[in-house]
């Protein structure tokens with residue numbers, strides 16, 4: 001697939017008036033997360049979590065610095081900061097994740113005699129589809145509903161982590177932080193010079209040139 | 216950045232919300248001397264009431280469990296970081312349609328949920344105040360729409376609401392104080408669709424500045440309203456009613472969580488127990504007002520149960536916590552060939568209230584409006600994942616259309632049902648208080664309304680040539696009910712003046728008092744009720760009708 005926003009990097013706006021000091025501090029901390037650092041997960045959980053993140057968000061192979069999804073989730077789980085409500089069908093988030101990761105490994109071993117992280121991409125996808133549809137029944141889930149865990153916890157947390165990262169904003173052409181500058185051109189097909197330029201077929205170079213000027 | 220761990224409103228001063236690092240003077244009241252009013256919560260209901268009562272000359276202390284922000288120095292342009300504005304203490308949700316709370320609908324800040332609300336400022340349709348007698352469903356309010364019309368004007372002025380010159384629906388209303396905002400492409404899609412289907416639409420009346428006001432600048436269209444406005448264009452309670460309240464002599468206690476309301480042997484309220492800086496305190500008061508929003512209000516009343524009131528305070532009707540009403544918040548989404556970039560501007564710049572005012576062609580009671588949308592990336596990503604079940608390459612492909620997606624989303628009426636309720640769980644929170652369990656299920660009427668809206672909005676998107684159209688069919692927003700007002704002590708918790716039937720010096724003034732919700736966002740109505748309540752209290756005080764304890 002060709003890139004929609006060639007050459008666009010939302011971080012080029014970091015020193016512009018689209019970012020205030022508070023925002024710089026918050027995003028710097030996030031982009032500075034060590035991708036290998038984990039305190040919540042033990043080694044087995046960590047391997048499963050990383051493999052899971054790769055499957056839910058397959059990051060472009062040519063991306064030099066990958067969004068450290070597993071480390072972001074580990075950090076959230078370690079901090080204990082919740083969403084403000086818990087579906088009565090699920091335990092607390094830390095417990096749900098521990099149970100869920102163990103159960104996914106158990107399912108992988110039962111089906112393919114290997115932990116989840118050692119499965120091929122096709123096997124991983126096959127297993128995750130079954131979990132999403134609730135078609136698994138190992139004892140390891142205890143009273144956790146696999147489909148509910150998949151939709152409300154696993155997808156929710158991994159996808160939230162990804163779209164909190166500037167790399168994803170550059171990918172989808174989002175303007176990113178916007179205070180105090182904001183925007184001026186609001187109509188159809190209009191962009192401010194500090195927004196991503198979309199490539200139309202055959203005119204990728206032009207978009208790339210415009211994106212290099214974004215700042 | 217301030218770490219929000221210790222209160223800011225202390226030592227005779229409160230943060231100046233308009234200037235980084237600055238302070239404004241604040242009067243302080245001793246705990247052992249009864250103030251006229253102790254108010255629990257400083258959001259749409261409590262903050263407005265605190266201002267109006269202080270301006271009427273009463274001594275007021277208003278408590279909020281949340282921090283006291285200076286938006287200019289404390290807010291980042293970041294969805295994750297700004298979750299610090301949300302009420303994220305433990306809560307349990309269940310029922311057929313378990314609610315998503317937190318970010319979606321409750322705030323924990325001085326200024327309440329209005330610090331991260333979307334600023335849509337709508338009046339009720341007049342008939343909704345008498346929906347049983349005039350429209351044949353649910354219950355009547357004990358309020359008259361003509362009186363409310365005057366209070367709506369007062370609030371619109373106080374917030375300098377920006378709106379259209381002519382509002383297409385309902386009885387005449389005064390001109391909006393500030394001009395309407397420019398429309399973004401997402402709003403223009405709504406307009407084109409409405410015109411194609413032959414119904415009216417309008418720029419949405421919004422509580423964000425379209426011209427300068429004092430130290431606050433006009434909206435810069437950064438589109439991050441629901442994570443807090445870092446420019447102060449948003450006219451939240453924090454930057455409107457509360458500066459006025461301080462000037463009129465009210466005290467605001469931030470990071471102060473009220474755990475229970477105390478009463479004497481005569482059954483009158485005597486004050487509130489609250490936790491601040493890790494210690495429990497007691498503030499004496501001649502009157503107590505509960506304004507914690509539709510979950511925390513019933514929770515506090517239930518958590519204040521005593522030997523004399525074993526089922527909780529103000530609960531002789533058995534209705535405290537019952538009739539919780541959300542608003543349905545379903546959407547139809549599609550992809551346009553044209554670039555939309557809906558992240559620019561306030562998220563809901565255009566609206567149609569057609570189905571609030573049209574009564575023909577409906578197979579349900581009640582109404583809905585729908586508005587244009589501008590979801591930020593995390594909200595949009597999790598919507599694709601949890602509502603459509605997308606992940607892997609499918610998710611990334613769908614997300615690539617971010618700048619081309621459009622959506623129409625309703626705020627729909629749901630009917631009051633006693634089975635939808637807030638009760639206490641045995642689990643406890645960080646303050647040692649029992650946490651709420653929130654039970655919710657749509658009824659058949661709610662489902663018919665939703666189905667109607669999804670059909671209609673799909674036509675509206677088809678009419679503008681959107682493609683890849685899909686329905687998001689299970690979202691909800693706003694929380695109301697749980698301590699309804701009425702004319703009869705056996706079927707309501709408070710009277711028209713927000714005064715509890717059982718305890719005459721206990722008042723409830725927030726979204727909990729709504730007997731029905733209508734099909735518009737609630738905060739303008741909550742603030743109008745608070746203004747009315749303050750005027751009624753002033754009149755009662757003059758006549759010697761307030762109790763003395």
Ligand SMILES: Cc1cc2nc3c(=O)[nH]c(=O)nc-3n(C[C@H](O)[C@H](O)[C@H](O)COP(=O)(O)OP(=O)(O)OC[C@H]3O[C@@H](n4cnc5c(N)ncnc54)[C@H](O)[C@@H]3O)c2cc1C
Nearest residue numbers: 256258259260280327328333334335473507725726736738
């Ligand atoms: C994302 C979002 C968008 C919204 N958009 C709109 C919109 O566009 N238009 C609209 O009209 N409405 C909107 N709303 C809804 C609106 O914000 C609420 O309906 C309104 O603020 C409710 O007012 P309230 O006074 O009942 O409660 P709140 O404004 O929530 O205030 C309650 C306050 O009480 C405090 N509190 C609770 N319990 C205690 C306690 N025990 N001790 C101390 N303090 C306590 C809380 O910390 C909170 O600050 C939106 C809400 C959200 C979350």
Ligand code: SF4
Nearest residue numbers: 434435437438440444
């Ligand atoms: S769009 Fe306007 S109101 Fe919303 S956050 Fe930005 S400046 Fe504030």
